[in-house]
Amino acid sequence: MPYTYEHPHPAVTVDVAVFTVSDGRLAVVLIRRAEWPHAGKWAIPGGFVGIDESLKRAAWRELREETGIKAGVLEQLGAFGRPDRDPRERVITVVYISLAAADRLRLEAGSDASDARLFYIDDLPELAFDHSRILEHAIERLRDRIDTEAVARQLMPARFTLTDLQRACEAVSGDTIDKRNFRKKLKTLDLVEPTGGETQSGAHRPAKLYRVKS
Amino acid sequence: MPYTYEHPHPAVTVDVAVFTVSDGRLAVVLIRRAEWPHAGKWAIPGGFVGIDESLKRAAWRELREETGIKAGVLEQLGAFGRPDRDPRERVITVVYISLAAADRLRLEAGSDASDARLFYIDDLPELAFDHSRILEHAIERLRDRIDTEAVARQLMPARFTLTDLQRACEAVSGDTIDKRNFRKKLKTLDLVEPTGGETQSGAHRPAKLYRVKS
DNA sequence: GCAAAAGTGTTTGAGGTACACCCATGC
DNA sequence: GCATGGGTGTACCTCAAACACTTTTGC
Numbered sequence: 251m252p253y254t255y256e257h258p259h260p261a262v263t264v265d266v267a268v269f270t271v272s273d274g275r276l277a278v279v280l281i282r283r284a285e286w287p288h289a290g291k292w293a294i295p296g297g298f299v300g301i302d303e304s305l306k307r308a309a310w311r312e313l314r315e316e317t318g319i320k321a322g323v324l325e326q327l328g329a330f331g332r333p334d335r336d337p338r339e340r341v342i343t344v345v346y347i348s349l350a351a352a353d354r355l356r357l358e359a360g361s362d363a364s365d366a367r368l369f370y371i372d373d374l375p376e377l378a379f380d381h382s383r384i385l386e387h388a389i390e391r392l393r394d395r396i397d398t399e400a401v402a403r404q405l406m407p408a409r410f411t412l413t414d415l416q417r418a419c420e421a422v423s424g425d426t427i428d429k430r431n432f433r434k435k436l437k438t439l440d441l442v443e444p445t446g447g448e449t450q451s452g453a454h455r456p457a458k459l460y461r462v463k464s
Numbered sequence: 465m466p467y468t469y470e471h472p473h474p475a476v477t478v479d480v481a482v483f484t485v486s487d488g489r490l491a492v493v494l495i496r497r498a499e500w501p502h503a504g505k506w507a508i509p510g511g512f513v514g515i516d517e518s519l520k521r522a523a524w525r526e527l528r529e530e531t532g533i534k535a536g537v538l539e540q541l542g543a544f545g546r547p548d549r550d551p552r553e554r555v556i557t558v559v560y561i562s563l564a565a566a567d568r569l570r571l572e573a574g575s576d577a578s579d580a581r582l583f584y585i586d587d588l589p590e591l592a593f594d595h596s597r598i599l600e601h602a603i604e605r606l607r608d609r610i611d612t613e614a615v616a617r618q619l620m621p622a623r624f625t626l627t628d629l630q631r632a633c634e635a636v637s638g639d640t641i642d643k644r645n646f647r648k649k650l651k652t653l654d655l656v657e658p659t660g661g662e663t664q665s666g667a668h669r670p671a672k673l674y675r676v677k678s
Numbered sequence: 679g680c681a682a683a684a685g686t687g688t689t690t691g692a693g694g695t696a697c698a699c700c701c702a703t704g705c
Numbered sequence: 706g707c708a709t710g711g712g713t714g715t716a717c718c719t720c721a722a723a724c725a726c727t728t729t730t731g732c
Contacts, residue, residue, distance in 0.1 A: 258515040259473035301472040455702035668683040669729035
């Protein structure tokens, strides 16, 4: 036990809530814990911060190790540190939020997790630690702060239809949006441009494909 | 050196940025550091988190110990943890923001601080650690999130004039506000009520005194 | 009477919301 | 030809911003 201090030190972890839109519903990446405590329960991916590692870098590394995801933008949600949140020792966790396009998620369970998969946020399993509370905060923050541009840039695949984009915005906000109003606003935002392509449609008119500008 | 761990642990501190409006300008409470590192420099009050103490409780305690202030609402700004931000050891700090009415601030320098006083936020001294960066974030957050109700409830004395309240809102937002628009909005907010009293004015019409409702 | 701050409404523009029909395709 | 989703414009309402004069007091 080589690490000694004059005063007691808490452990510090980082956790990352990765949100995506799958099948028109807002979803989050969870891992199944392989070890005590809460073995078998689902949890937000995360782990201990290296002693010479920045918080954000630790978040990126842990997410990659446990799920195979290489995160894009990581936004800090905050620190959660109630004294009894982990039975092993005092643990303070710094939580990040990230967004990922569904087509870029190839989940691979890593060393500390026996499984990694998506859950719809309105159909979550029982979670380890205080991760239910943390996810509530994360979803609230997401709904408060995210805008159409963030959805288009971070949650959509390279090419998408305007209806796809609208569905993603609706999934994130949890509310329905009027189609004409949505497209009117997109025009003023100057955010997307047509690629020229179209969906090979089903039994209906094909939709134009768009990409995010610049 | 009784506290030993299997893996290295960072230290965790809390810091509290207390904002107030003084003389019509936004100001923050700083303490002068008495000891190494950065002895003699000014810093946001704060200190180490007790091993069985919640983050918010630690923030409240440290603020009280170092300045005598009993904080009201404490809102978490976030965690700051760059590996080199403290020369003693790896320190991760969780920063809180609080607001205080100027008339409730009776600053008393505490044990860890040789001095405590207000600084206008547009006239700050050189700060210890990364506290300049932290304060920038805190001010940005304050300006983004605070509304008239928070100003009225947390930054004003028990009785105040509408012009006082407007000046406080202007100081926080850093912008001027139209008097008639401000008062019109106050009516719709249903936030303040007259106390019946008036200022004993100088060489001009006296102003009615108000208090926050309910 | 004059200086100094208090108090008081209307007009305008922007942005958000509500709302209904025709279009292109597969079957 | 019909079912299915794609695509398009107008009217209204709400809210924020601009803007000027009268009132009350001390001197």
